[in-house]
Amino acid sequence: MTNKGQILRLLNYKNLLKHLQSLGFKKVFSDNISDTLEISSSLVRKDFGNFGITGNRKGGYDIDSILSKIDEILGKDEIQRVIIVGVGRIGEALMSYQGFIKEGIQIVAGFDIEPDKTKTDTSVPIYHIDKVSDFIIENKIKICILTVPQMVAKHTVDLLSASGIGGILNFTPIKFQSTSELTINNINIVHELENLIYVVNKQKENQSKT
Amino acid sequence: MTNKGQILRLLNYKNLLKHLQSLGFKKVFSDNISDTLEISSSLVRKDFGNFGITGNRKGGYDIDSILSKIDEILGKDEIQRVIIVGVGRIGEALMSYQGFIKEGIQIVAGFDIEPDKTKTDTSVPIYHIDKVSDFIIENKIKICILTVPQMVAKHTVDLLSASGIGGILNFTPIKFQSTSELTINNINIVHELENLIYVVNKQKENQSKT
DNA sequence: ACTAATATGTGAATTTTGTGTCATAAACAA
């Protein structure tokens, strides 16, 4: 019933509302939101309706209660523990990123194949990849960020899958398909950049035509 | 007329076809592609049709000619020069990433505000942010990857915009809107992860219900 | 040369996603 677009919009609503809240606003109208996010106000109301968020006719929506409702929808009552597999350049950047914890996401461990990368005296321990399966099972880890080299990506996904992980955020260029057991969301940065380049070049062409 | 989904699919076709090509295949049928990418074969044919890629009835499509057609569509005749603004943890990871050049994308410079980050003796020079405007103009840079702290994101976008940049791939959590002059594509990694967490938790719920 | 098989290409049908419209409830003013 719910789709990816809806959830991503919900996250955008959340960011905006937190901002408005920090500015001291208490309530908001659907077209305050739709104006800044450049969508229609009826879509905002429809999304809210779908997620069971209700407002007051003429009175708008209460920011505090939307926000707690969104947190409830997103399961923010408990901290989500996430591991990173492949602590190379991008894995390391993500590992030390401070933006996750604010959203209730905690990076609890990293895993790498290089013995000299493994260290447990840091704020987030890095273990050898051999330990990942036991770690997932013992700590009931559901989510993993995958940042290993492309060459070992398939093998690593199989390993994680066999360990019973529920979701993988995959940064390798290999496009994996989800199954009913395991959701894999692929972020292909090169494709995002190629797409942007396409759009910009297209735009330039059209501008020079006129 | 073309949309983001179509271009991203085209990039997926390209990856798959390059793989098939490397395995020695010469031709391909629309349902070879649709099966592995889990879309319908008619969508593949429709995409190809939209982009002017034609096949032979009963004979399928010639891999070499699709690939060169795709490169033509994506403007791969010339190397795309891209700069990175904000050479911190994620900017550095992207800067040293070897995956871009294979796709004809060259990171030509980085820019940062910290004087001790600026160095020109490396394979890709890092200049002070003060130089970004001149660099963009002199080198006719159209595309930028934005990896500065959230706090200075808006200000930096304004700066880049004023320098006449055409596209920004934005990794900061601020969601920017595109204009007719400047396309901004936002990659929000936290949102991607939150979305994944939502889907996985939802799935778990539904499984325990049955 | 004829026939059977088969994959493309395309218009129609369907599904999905987003927008417009408006009756209605709430708030406020007089």
Place this chain on the structure above:
DNA sequence: TTGTTTATGACACAAAATTCACATATTAGT
């Protein structure tokens, strides 16, 4: 209390994206 305003919520409508269905061209076998 009554009237006026106004934003929600529901639903009809529109647009976009995807799939279905099949006529048609092409190839291969006999």
